[in-house]
Amino acid sequence: MRPTYAVINLSNLKYNYLSIRRAIKDVKVMAVVKADAYGHGSIEIVNSLNSLDGKKPEYYAVAIPEEAVELRKHKINQPILVFDPFNNTQAELVLKYNVIPTVFSDDHIKVLLNAKNNTSKGKRIKIHIKVDTGMNRLGIDYKHAFNFVKKVSRNDNFIIDGIYTHFATSDEKDKTFAKLQLKRFKDLLNELKKEKIRYGLAHAANSGAILDMPESYLDMVRPGIILYGYYPSLKTSGSIKIVPVMSLFSSVTSVKNIAKGESVSYGKRFKASKETKIASVPIGYADGFSRGLSNSAKAIIKGKLVQQVGTVTMDRIMFDVGNEKILPRDKVTLLGKDGKYKVDAQDWANILRTIPYEIICGISKRVPRTYKD
Numbered sequence: 297m298r299p300t301y302a303v304i305n306l307s308n309l310k311y312n313y314l315s316i317r318r319a320i321k322d323v324k325v326m327a328v329v330k331a332d333a334y335g336h337g338s339i340e341i342v343n344s345l346n347s348l349d350g351k352k353p354e355y356y357a358v359a360i361p362e363e364a365v366e367l368r369k370h371k372i373n374q375p376i377l378v379f380d381p382f383n384n385t386q387a388e389l390v391l392k393y394n395v396i397p398t399v400f401s402d403d404h405i406k407v408l409l410n411a412k413n414n415t416s417k418g419k420r421i422k423i424h425i426k427v428d429t430g431m432n433r434l435g436i437d438y439k440h441a442f443n444f445v446k447k448v449s450r451n452d453n454f455i456i457d458g459i460y461t462h463f464a465t466s467d468e469k470d471k472t473f474a475k476l477q478l479k480r481f482k483d484l485l486n487e488l489k490k491e492k493i494r495y496g497l498a499h500a501a502n503s504g505a506i507l508d509m510p511e512s513y514l515d516m517v518r519p520g521i522i523l524y525g526y527y528p529s530l531k532t533s534g535s536i537k538i539v540p541v542m543s544l545f546s547s548v549t550s551v552k553n554i555a556k557g558e559s560v561s562y563g564k565r566f567k568a569s570k571e572t573k574i575a576s577v578p579i580g581y582a583d584g585f586s587r588g589l590s591n592s593a594k595a596i597i598k599g600k601l602v603q604q605v606g607t608v609t610m611d612r613i614m615f616d617v618g619n620e621k622i623l624p625r626d627k628v629t630l631l632g633k634d635g636k637y638k639v640d641a642q643d644w645a646n647i648l649r650t651i652p653y654e655i656i657c658g659i660s661k662r663v664p665r666t667y668k669d
């Protein structure tokens with residue numbers, strides 16, 4: 297195995313998941329494992345959560361049908377919701393692998409019925425209806441949702457297994473808009489109840505809402521980022537304690553002395569202010585160590601915090617290790633803890649002006665994942 301690798305700590309995953317379970321009490325969980333479980337490896341993450349037997353998630357969610365097929369091929373039997381709309385071939389996959397599509401237009405209904413004919417799958421198709429309450433990305437507009445749900449509920453080809461919406465600002469400090477979205481959604485649910493139109497499980501809460509809006513839990517919650525040990529932003533509360541699941545390590549390849557005034561890497565964007573030692577480490581932007589981290593990120597070698605220097609290259613980065621006794625093969629902690637120091641995806645996100653989601657999803661396939669219980 298190459299010396300650059302990620303460690304996925306499954307005990308930390310279970311710790312986060314069980315903390316969420318405790319907070320939401322009897323509400324169901326749809327664990328969001330899209331994008332290869334935010335870069336952690338969806339099969340291993342799902343198998344680990346499913347080892348919790350009676351406490352395992354009731355549902356899983358992915359973005360695209362192909363991700364659901366991957367889970368089914370690994371004998372994952374729980375209901376799997378696909379968030380994204382589908383084309384004709386994807387609709388056939390949805391039926392063939394018994395996964396739940398998201399539906400919010402007449403066109404979706406048509407495509408599914410067409411796929412039903414093509415695959416001669418006789419069963420009624422389980423669907424979740426998505427309602428747009430203000431995110432303005434996907435879903436039937438909340439103002440038209442009642443009539444749409446009513447119409448679909450009368451179509452014998454379908455079972456409405458669930459209905460959901462998605463918050464645009466649950467990770468902001470000011471929850472005014474998230475509360476308005478929730479009100480729009482709850483008003484719709486009340487109208488449907490009044491007319492005795494069955495809609496299955498109602499769900500809305502992503503990580504921000506799970507942390508800060510217990511009134512949004514409804515029948516089921518959809519945690520993503522907090523499962524993996526990061527808060528969705530720096531503005532939510534830390535009402536549920538979580539720990540990062542992914543660590544990232546490498547090791548020193550070579551160390552060289554450079555004189556005062558010498559530069560390091562492409563573009564000479566680092567110049568030594570005094571004589572120093574430069575350690576070269578085999579990870580680069582092709583692995584997800586973004587070029588934007590150049591001259592800004594820190595790592596830990598032998599319990600010491602060291603500064604990354606010079607432009608990040610495709611396969612390699614350099615550190616100024618000063619006078620430290622650092623040798624080839626010494627371990628480098630890029631994300632994780634060593635002694636009294638820690639570096640995490642939030643630190644990288646701060647430098648890159650992004651969110652931890654993008655950091656952990658961005659650790660590329662070239663980085664082998666090892667799993668630790």
Ligand SMILES: Cc1ncc(COP(=O)(O)O)c(C=O)c1O
Pocket residue numbers: 328379462501502503504518519520521522528
């Ligand atoms: C529809 C939907 N629900 C839930 C989630 C999970 O969000 P988070 O990772 O913020 O918990 C996502 C993620 O983007 C989503 O698209």
